[in-house]
Amino acid sequence: MTKFTVFSFLLFFATAVSAQHQLSGTVQTRHDSSAVFGCTIYLNDGKRSTTTDSAGKFMFTNLPNGQYVLHTSCPDFKTAKQTTTIAGRDQFVLIRLVSRLETLDEVTVTDKQSDFGFTRMRGVESMGIYEGKKSEVIIPDQLVANLSTNNARQIYARVAGLNIWENEGGGLQLSIGGRGLDPNRSSNFNVRQNGYDISADALGYPESYYTPPIEAVGRIQIVRGAASLQYGTQFGGLLNFVMKKPVANRKFELIARQSIGSFGFYNAFVSASGTVGKLSYYTFFQYKKGDGWRPNSHFTNYTAFVDIDYHFSENTTLGFDMTQMSYLAQQPGGLTDAMFAENPRQSNRERNWFKVNWTMPALHFDHKFNANNEFNLRVFGLYAYRYSLGFRPNRVASIDDNSERDLIKGDFQNYGAEARYLKRYSVGKQQAVLLVGGRYYHGYNHSIQGLGSTGKDANFNFVDTDQAIASDYQFPNRNVSLFAENILYVGDKLSITPGVRFEYIHTTANGFYGTITRDLAGNIINATRTNELRTNGRQFVLGGLGISYKPTAQLDVYGNISQNYRSITFSDMRIANPSSVIDPNLQDEKGYSIDLGVRSTQTTLYNFDVSAFYLNYNNRIGEVQFYDANDRVLRRRGNIGQAVIMGLESYAEGDFLRLANPLNPNLSGVIFVNVALIHSTYKASEIAGVTGNQVEFVPNVNLKSGVRLGYKNLKASFQYTYLSNQFSDATNSREGGVSAVIGLIPAYAIMDASLSYQFSRFRLEGSLNNLANTAYFTRRATGYPGPGILPSDGRGIYLTVQVKL
Secondary structure, three states: OHHHHHHHHHHHHHHHHHOOEEEEEEEEEOOOOOEOOOOEEEEOOOOEEEEOOOOOEEEEEEEOOEEEEEEEEOOOEOOOEEEEEEOOOOEEEEEEEOEOOOOOOOOOOOOOOOOOOEEOOOOEEOOEEOOOOOEEEEOHHHOOOOOOOOOHHHHOOOOOOEEEOOOOOOOOOOOEEEOOOOOHHHOOEEEEEOOEEOOOEOOOEOOOOOOOOHHHEEEEEEEOHHHHHHHOOOOOEEEEEEEOOOOOOOOOEEEEEEEEEOOOEEEEEEEEEEEEOOEEEEEEEEEEEEOOOOOOOOEEEEEEEEEEEEEEEOOEEEEEEEEEEEEEEEOOOOEOHHHHHHOOOOOOOOOOEEEEEEEEEEEEEEEEEEOOEEEEEEEEEEEEEEEEEEOOOOOOOOOOOOOOOEEEEEEEEEEEEEEEEEEEEEEOOEEEEEEEEEEEEEEEEEEEEEEEOOOOOOOOOEOOOOOOEEEEEEEEEEEEEEEEEEEEEEOOOEEEEEEEEEEEEEEEEEEEEEEEEEOOOOOEEEEEEEEEEEEEEEEEEEEEEEEEEOOOOOEEEEEEEEEEEEOOOHHHHOOOEOOEEEOOOOOOEEEEEEEEEEEEOOOOOEEEEEEEEEEEEEEEEEEEEEEOOOOOEEEEEEEEEEEEEEEEEEEEEEEHHHHHOOOOOOEEEEEEEEEEEEEEEEEEOOOOOOOOOOOOOOOOEEEEEEEEEEEOOEEEEEEEEEEOOEEOOOOOOOOOOOOOOOOEEOOEEEEEEEEEEEEOOEEEEEEEEOOOOOOOEEEEEOOOOOOEEEEOOOOEEEEEEEEEO
């Protein structure tokens, strides 16, 4: 009897163990059967959940026999509940979601959605709220563009109104602005990678010397000025690089890319990814080098990245990622207007160098308590330096006299943490979504400027003399922020999203600066040193409101108003530049931005967004030209006044071949048009001759248009870019003079073409940039890598071979 009982128990136990099954399924839209990506699926009481992939698929494993209830949560769709039963085998379910505005008698559309490579953020996505905000998402893998050089003109072509500086062909730095914001190293955007800051100092020095290789980026998220409440106070908004995710269904996947191109360009990129049990990983290494379009433009670049995630359960993930980047670039210097007209490829600087090293560790923790409550935490740090060395007199055409070079060394040690809590709840019969969060940031920069060696090499050491150090400053700063936004749905068509952000900022400048007097022969006759300690603590509250109205399932009418703020940087507080002085009474910039537009949503085959904006910019910081007591032409950096920038930004794209022949999925013909018409003016200024002037960095017309043709795995694209005249300073100077740091940036038009072919495990890519070999420039640099005009690259061809194993 005992033996029988034991045998029965073992048999029952074995049967129970073997009766573990999986419950999988696909989530689609009801109106066109397209996959719903990023939809959260909750099982029974919500303790287990998962998210649909790009094909709309999901899976729960290790489930015993029984009845299960699936709940969906997708911001743009009505919630759904589906009951199913597991009885001795795996179970598959198909869930069809209804748009918030969709009616059951709506005509069903079965066309395949086009791969534009460009979309926008959903109302709630990745622990962020974007309802009523102007947002764009770029998917690099779907573009036919020159990814190996990070060609910003092609990658960001569909983002309306962006002003892009192009002065080096290797894609080492990204410099984009918009709506009159200075594009310099994207310093007017809050630039992030995987949700954490990557700029030198988010408050004290918000310039991004590191740009992720686009070959490793899964999505680029851009949210305009309304992002100030969630991500920081910058006028430009958010620019977030979301790196590629680990492959979920393979233990190991290898991608190798080899690129060659004009001007000695070579790029090697290799990545590995996979999932082993509860552990997933993604890592890449990139080596890039080139000689540049102009002489004295050689560069070498190394970038490595690793992301390791451990899934404790379907609701809890802990991850760590690390980025390491370094590059050394020779700087050819700037040109005067006359030199550019004579030969834009010339260079009279061979001793100028720039070196950057960026190390960024980050820890991220994500947890879903249940169907309605989520939490994440990001802890991040930056340990970096940027060294610049060179001969940079105010007279750009001056021949290098082989004297001591100007050397600036900046070391950065930053760390911070940001936590977010997202709650879905109901107000009566209506849904609501609340996001609250907090952030602590500690920034520290040590900046030293002085005399470097007389050699030609990249020697970043100061000379050993008493007068070697011209300035030595420490810039510590602290930032504490609290923020909240809440989506309130009013019926099925209208949502209102109020938001608020509290900021405490404390900045310090502690150090000394020296003054050196020389005789006519250049000998030092007097040197003085002045100690300085400046502190600035302030706290303030920003508010904003977003509204979204969806009259039909395909349209979203949106609007928002948000306050913005930008603190003065440590380079505004003190830096020695032979052609520039700083106003000691410099104040922070303040203002607000307004967006009002209409865009397509949940559409197939076409996509559009047309919006008007208004940006009020108080205490705008800029530069004006003046003459000093010795009749030298200098620039004063200070608060220019109140700038008002308004305009129309429009983008439209459609697959005309699929619209004409929907039964042929192998054929595609996409046309896109992106145009921004902008008016800008200085409404008020205490500086003579500025009121009524056009704001710098604002072309009245910013046009990008193109076509992409595809047949099966062969794709080709052509792009046309045009920007009208723009000024580089508030006085609207047209002539550059001896320094060429201010003056007109003339209108230019550029054409690019790219080709891509996929077969088996291989992909071939080719790009021909600047087809007409147009001589143009987008930037007049005030310091490094100038000063003066920095010409953009002429015609170049690039080829890439990719293999996936």
